[in-house]
Amino acid sequence: MAQPELGDEILRLDNLNVHFPVKMPFVQRLLQREKAVVHAVDGVSFSIHSGEILGLVGESGCGKTTVGKASVRLLNPTSGRIFFAGQDISKIGGRSLRTLRRKMQIIFQDPHASLNPAMAIGRAIGHPLWIHGSEFGIQNLSSTVFRERVQQRVLSTMREVGLTPEEQLYDKFPGDLSGGQKQRAVIARALILEPDLLVVDEGVSMLDMSIRAKVLELMLDLKRQHGLTYLFITHDLATAKFICDRLAIMYLGRIVEIGPARDIYADPKHPYTKALLQVVPIPDPDKRKEKVLPRGEVPDAVHPPAGCRFHPRCPAVLPSCGWEGRDFVDFLDEHLSDPKRAGDDELVLGPIENWRTNGLVASLEAKPLNIEEAVERVKAVLAEAPIAMAQAIESVSTHKRTVIIHFRPPNELRQTQVGDRIVECLLYQ
Amino acid sequence: MGIVKPAEAEDTEKLVRSSSSIGTILNLLLQDRRTLAGVLSWVGIGVLVSFVVIAIFAYPLAPYDPQRIFLTPPNQPPSLQHLMGTDDLGRDLFSRMLYGARTSLEIMTIGVFLALAIGFPIGLVSGYLGGKLDRVLVLVMDSVYAFPGLLLAAMVALFLGKGVFNVGIAITVIYVPTYFRVTRNQTLSVREETYVDAARALGAGNWTVIWSYIAYNVLISIPVVFSLSAADAILTAAGLSFLGLGLERPTPDWGLDLSDAQKFLTSGVWWSSFFPGVMIIILTVGLSFLGEGLNDIVNPLLRKERA
Ligand SMILES: Nc1ncnc2c1ncn2[C@@H]1O[C@H](COP(=O)(O)OP(=O)(O)OP(=O)(O)O)[C@@H](O)[C@H]1O
Ligand code: SF4
Ligand SMILES: [Mg+2]
Numbered sequence: 025m026a027q028p029e030l031g032d033e034i035l036r037l038d039n040l041n042v043h044f045p046v047k048m049p050f051v052q053r054l055l056q057r058e059k060a061v062v063h064a065v066d067g068v069s070f071s072i073h074s075g076e077i078l079g080l081v082g083e084s085g086c087g088k089t090t091v092g093k094a095s096v097r098l099l100n101p102t103s104g105r106i107f108f109a110g111q112d113i114s115k116i117g118g119r120s121l122r123t124l125r126r127k128m129q130i131i132f133q134d135p136h137a138s139l140n141p142a143m144a145i146g147r148a149i150g151h152p153l154w155i156h157g158s159e160f161g162i163q164n165l166s167s168t169v170f171r172e173r174v175q176q177r178v179l180s181t182m183r184e185v186g187l188t189p190e191e192q193l194y195d196k197f198p199g200d201l202s203g204g205q206k207q208r209a210v211i212a213r214a215l216i217l218e219p220d221l222l223v224v225d226e227g228v229s230m231l232d233m234s235i236r237a238k239v240l241e242l243m244l245d246l247k248r249q250h251g252l253t254y255l256f257i258t259h260d261l262a263t264a265k266f267i268c269d270r271l272a273i274m275y276l277g278r279i280v281e282i283g284p285a286r287d288i289y290a291d292p293k294h295p296y297t298k299a300l301l302q303v304v305p306i307p308d309p310d311k312r313k314e315k316v317l318p319r320g321e322v323p324d325a326v327h328p329p330a331g332c333r334f335h336p337r338c339p340a341v342l343p344s345c346g347w348e349g350r351d352f353v354d355f356l357d358e359h360l361s362d363p364k365r366a367g368d369d370e371l372v373l374g375p376i377e378n379w380r381t382n383g384l385v386a387s388l389e390a391k392p393l394n395i396e397e398a399v400e401r402v403k404a405v406l407a408e409a410p411i412a413m414a415q416a417i418e419s420v421s422t423h424k425r426t427v428i429i430h431f432r433p434p435n436e437l438r439q440t441q442v443g444d445r446i447v448e449c450l451l452y453q
Numbered sequence: 454m455g456i457v458k459p460a461e462a463e464d465t466e467k468l469v470r471s472s473s474s475i476g477t478i479l480n481l482l483l484q485d486r487r488t489l490a491g492v493l494s495w496v497g498i499g500v501l502v503s504f505v506v507i508a509i510f511a512y513p514l515a516p517y518d519p520q521r522i523f524l525t526p527p528n529q530p531p532s533l534q535h536l537m538g539t540d541d542l543g544r545d546l547f548s549r550m551l552y553g554a555r556t557s558l559e560i561m562t563i564g565v566f567l568a569l570a571i572g573f574p575i576g577l578v579s580g581y582l583g584g585k586l587d588r589v590l591v592l593v594m595d596s597v598y599a600f601p602g603l604l605l606a607a608m609v610a611l612f613l614g615k616g617v618f619n620v621g622i623a624i625t626v627i628y629v630p631t632y633f634r635v636t637r638n639q640t641l642s643v644r645e646e647t648y649v650d651a652a653r654a655l656g657a658g659n660w661t662v663i664w665s666y667i668a669y670n671v672l673i674s675i676p677v678v679f680s681l682s683a684a685d686a687i688l689t690a691a692g693l694s695f696l697g698l699g700l701e702r703p704t705p706d707w708g709l710d711l712s713d714a715q716k717f718l719t720s721g722v723w724w725s726s727f728f729p730g731v732m733i734i735i736l737t738v739g740l741s742f743l744g745e746g747l748n749d750i751v752n753p754l755l756r757k758e759r760a
Contacts, residue, residue, distance in 0.1 A: 098654055125656035137647035142669040151665065152655045213655070 031074025033110070034221050034253045035095060035128075040068045040104035042090050046326055062325045064090040066277035067104070072221070077247065077254040079268030079285060081261060081300070085325070087277045088257045092223045095255060096128045097121060109220065126156055129214035133226035135206035139198040145187075146194035149213045150178040156217065177216060185212045185242060204235035208242070215246065223255045228263060240267055261300060265289060273297045276325060276333040283445020293447045295340040330383070331434030332450065342450055344435040347416035349381035352429055355409050365408070372401045384431040398427045478676060481750050490749035497680065497743025504736055508555040515548035519705040528722045538724040540710065541717060544703075546725060550732050552705035556617065557736065560690045563621025565628060565683050569675065572632025577671060579633070580640030581663050590633070598630035602685070603692050610698040620690055620699050627689065628682045635678045639671040646670075677751055680744030684737045691733050707732050 043061040064087045072078045080088050093099040095106060097113060106114040108128060113121070132138045139148055153174045182190035187208045198206055207227065214222060224243065228236045244267060246252055258264050264271060265285065272282040273294065281294040292298045329336055331346015336354070338345065357376045360366045372394055380387050390398040399420055406414045418430040440452045485491035507514060516536075527543040529535055537546035579587045597605070609623040643649065644667065652666045693699035694708030702709060707729040714725035 093650075096654055098650055122656040122658060125654060130651075130654045132647050132651065134647060138651045140648045140652070140666050140670070143665070151652075151657075155655055155657050155661060210651075213651075217655075 031076070031253075033071050034074050034108070035255065036071035036107040037069055037091070037095065038105040038107065040065055040091070040094060040106065041102045042087075042094050042099055043102045060326050063277050063328055064325060065094065066328070068274075068277070068279055069104075070272055070279060070282055072253055072255060074220070074253050075247070075251055077256050077267055077269045079264040079271045080255060080257045080274060081264050081271055082259065082274035084259060086274045087325075088259070088274055089225050091274070092130060092225045092255060092257050096125070096130045096221075096223055098130065123156075126152075126217045127219050128221040128223070129217065129219040130223040130225065131207075131210055131214055131227045134230055135203060135210050136198060138210050139206060141198055144195050144197055145201065145209050146175070146178050146182075148198075149181060149209060149216060150174045152213060152217045153177065178212075181212045181216045182209075185209075185215065185246075186238075187212060203231050204239065207231060207235075207239055211239075211242065211246070215250070218250065219252070221253050221255065223257070225257045226259070227256075229258065229260060236263070237266075243267065273300065276328055278333060278448065279446075280334065280448045281445060283443075287444060293442055293445065293452060294449050295338050295451070296334050299337075299339065332437050332448075340451060341410070341412045343412045343415035343432070345412065345416075345450055346434040346437075347413050347431050348384050349386035349429065349431065351413060352386045352406075352409075352417075352431075353379045353381055355413065356405060359405055359408070369401055369405065372398050373405070384433060386429045388427045390425050390427055395422055395425055395427065402427060402429065478673065478747065478751060485750055488749075490746045492746070493742040494746030494750065497739045497741070497746060500735060500739025501743065504554050504558060504739075507551055508558045511551045511555050515545075515551045517545040517548045519544065519549045519552040520703055521545065521548075528717060528725065530722075531724055537728045540725045541713060541722075546710075546728055549705040549710060550707070550728055553707045553710065553729065553732060554736075556700065556704060556706045557687055557690060557733075559617050560620050560624065561683050561686045563618060564624030564686045564690075565679060567621065567625040568628035568632050568682065569679065571625070572629040573636050573671075573675070575629075576633040576636025577640050577663055577668055580637035581644055581667060582659065587637075591637070594630040594633045597626070598634065602627045603689055606689050606693055607696060607698050610693050615699065615701045617700065617704075620693055623693065624686045624689055628686070631678060631682055632675075635674055636671055639674045640667055643667050643670050673751060677744050677748045680740050680747060684740035684744065687733060687737050687740070 041063075042065040043063055046060040046062055048060070066087075068087075068091055070078070080091060082088055090099060094101050097106070097116075101114050104114070105112055108124065111124075113124060116124070139145075143151070157170065179190045179194065182188065182193065185208045187193055187205060193201070193205070198209070201209065227243070228239050231239060240263065243254070247254065254267075256264070256268055268285045270283065271285045271288045272279050273288070273296065274280070275296050281288065281292070281297045288297060289301070292301050329346055329351075330348045331344075332338070332341075333346075335341050335345040335347065336351060353376065356373060356379070360370050360374055360376060372390075373388065378388055388398065399422060402420050406417065406420075416431050418432045419428075421428050421430070435450055435453075437448060437450060438453060439446050439448045442452050482491065482494055486495065521544060523529075523535075523539060523543040523545070525539070525543060527539060527541050529539040529543075531538045535545050535547065537550060540546055540549070575590060579590045606620075606623040606627050609626050610620060613619040613622060649662060649666055652662050657665070690699060691706075691708030691711070694706050695712040697712070700706045700709055702713075711726060711729040711733075714722070714729065718726050
């Protein structure tokens with residue numbers, strides 16, 4: 025099957041950043057010099073062309089929803105630009121934004137939460153028409169003619185999305201519908217405005233397996249009939265495989281690989297994509313977090329790892345991928361917590377709280393007289409560390425009574441064209 | 454992010470079924486008849502309904518005109534002619550109690566509904582829009598709220614003068630901040646709901662979002678406040694009359710009658726103080742039962758909805 029002709033560009037993100045302030049107690053906020061922010065989306069660029077389904081895939085918390093919400097301007101971008109059908113919409117607001125919303129719709133994960141529990145289904149589906157009534161050239165919204173027309177449109181849209189028997193469901197409330205019916209209602213509500221772009225955020229992940237396939241089929245049908253374009257957000261690769269033309273793989277606020285879905289499934293390039301596709305098992309992500317948090321360090325998205333963000337978990341990691349002070353301390357922590365391996369290292373190198381990290385540097389103020397031994401122990405520990413990490417170390421030195429470990433700065437990471445896709449990984453640079 | 458198991462999903466849905474928030478509460482009241490909260494609520498509803506019936510049908514129910522002065526010596530103890538005895542002017546207490554229900558409910562209705570009509574919309578707008586306006590309103594409302602209720606009502610009543618409507622207004626002033634706070638808090642949480650995001654994504658402006666997507670879902674927390682503030686309003690109105698700031702004699706009014714009767718208490722005339730007091734207590738306690746019962750019923754519902 026030949027690659028279909030690309031239509032016009034519908035959506036383009038250009039170096040999109042969305043940062044959230046970290047919620048913290050007032051006093052702490054006063055004491056902190058620089059404001060801590062969650063780098064939910066950190067330099068994301070891609071475009072979607074008319075008639076295409078782009079899948080945005082990644083683990084929980086990597087920023088998919090944030091990209092989706094920013095794309096339809098439910099969130100304001102911190103920086104970067106969003107183009108919709110060629111128009112820069114990153115700064116518009118008020119009426120011009122509201123008018124534009126007709127053309128771009130979003131469907132959320134939880135159909136139950138997406139429907140106002142106090143609004144009957146028929147009215148909910150028709151409400152967008154009331155909201156945009158004046159743009160359809162209708163002056164008097166309460167006129168019987170308009171009401172009749174809205175009702176007819178709602179009923180035909182309900183039929184189209186398979187929300188039948190539509191006459192009976194029209195006056196039901198969300199609480200009376202099943203999950204699948206509710207998601208169909210949400211789709212109908214989005215569709216009734218005849219949008220160009222539909223952002224579907226985990227649109228089927230809360231549905232039962234049997235219903236899931238049907239709703240996906242429906243989305244594909246609607247795409248064909250209405251020439252819809254989708255940004256399809258999911259953490260489930262099976263779903264993505266079923267529906268997407270292209271895939272964008274996201275990790276910690278960045279896109280690490282993007283390209284035609286079939287090719288990515290056949291031959292994933294980025295180590296993270298490979299891991300996702302289970303060619304290689306992913307190292308447990310929670311281990312690192314659990315260790316880091318109690319020591320008072322900040323979660324990953326606030327201070328993302330240096331260099332390639334995937335390096336602490338990457339099975340193919342290189343010495344130049346971004347090793348830094350806290351990677352060593354994390355490894356040491358793990359080492360010390362295993363008494364068999366650690367022996368009496370704890371006496372010399374512990375407790376782990378005594379280590380300080382600052383970017384590429386990790387340092388320990390050694391106990392008196394132990395400085396030489398501390399250096400030896402560090403070197404012994406490093407012999408067991410991942411080779412890439414050990415090789416990334418420039419020097420283990422001493423200054424007065426402090427042991428200092430210096431890492432080499434990482435290589436600059438660039439997005440690289442590899443065949444028909446773009447990959448962000450040093451292996452391909 | 455786990456997939457909701459069908460059984461769980463059904464459970465949640467049973468609670469949030471049915472058309473409207475008020476409808477939901479009624480449904481739950483019917484379901485929960487056996488629980489403590491249900492019993493409290495139904496007792497409260499019973500009391501309120503009885504008093505409303507008494508107030509409406511005071512004329513056919515009362516054996517005498519409440520103003521009529523009997524020429525027998527005053528302060529007659531309860532008897533078959535005068536079920537609750539007569540007061541110091543020789544008026545039939547039973548009839549006065551029945552007509553007093555009318556006065557109390559009138560004041561309560563004016564006060565509480567006006568407070569709702571003012572506090573609810575302001576709370577909605579303030580909570581949804583936030584910003585400077587919100588901060589100013591919170592400050593103003595909090596200062597009024599911090600003022601002792603009866604003192605505030607007394608000041609307003611003193612300024613406005615006596616009469617059912619004026620006492621109603623005095624009570625309104627006390628309760629506007631209560632409705633404002635409850636509405637605003639609830640708005641702050643409803644504002645975070647996905648369906649509000651969804652409405653904004655549809656292109657709805659602020660007013661549409663507030664009116665069509667938030668107001669109705671905030672309304673669910675109102676009946677509780679309504680009952681509790683109504684109970685309080687009865688007490689406050691009685692207090693104002695007792696202090697001589699409420700109603701004009703000879704309006705049949707429990708607080709006024711209580712105030713007139715107290716000086717005879719030492720000479721053994723207990724009935725003319727006892728019955729007005731009992732009326733005030735029954736209605737107040739009934740409304741409080743309803744409020745507390747509804748609170749226990751509605752709050753788990755709110756939690757469930759948010760889950
Ligand atoms: N309003 C917010 N305030 C602060 N932090 C936020 C906010 N919204 C999201 N975040 C943070 O931003 C990061 C990305 O969140 P996002 O919801 O976009 O992830 P996601 O990929 O959609 O995850 P999931 O698969 O769980 O839905 C997370 O670390 C999250 O905690
Ligand atoms: S740059 Fe590539 S090899 Fe290096 S850590 Fe990242 S994904 Fe792994
Ligand atoms: Mg999400």
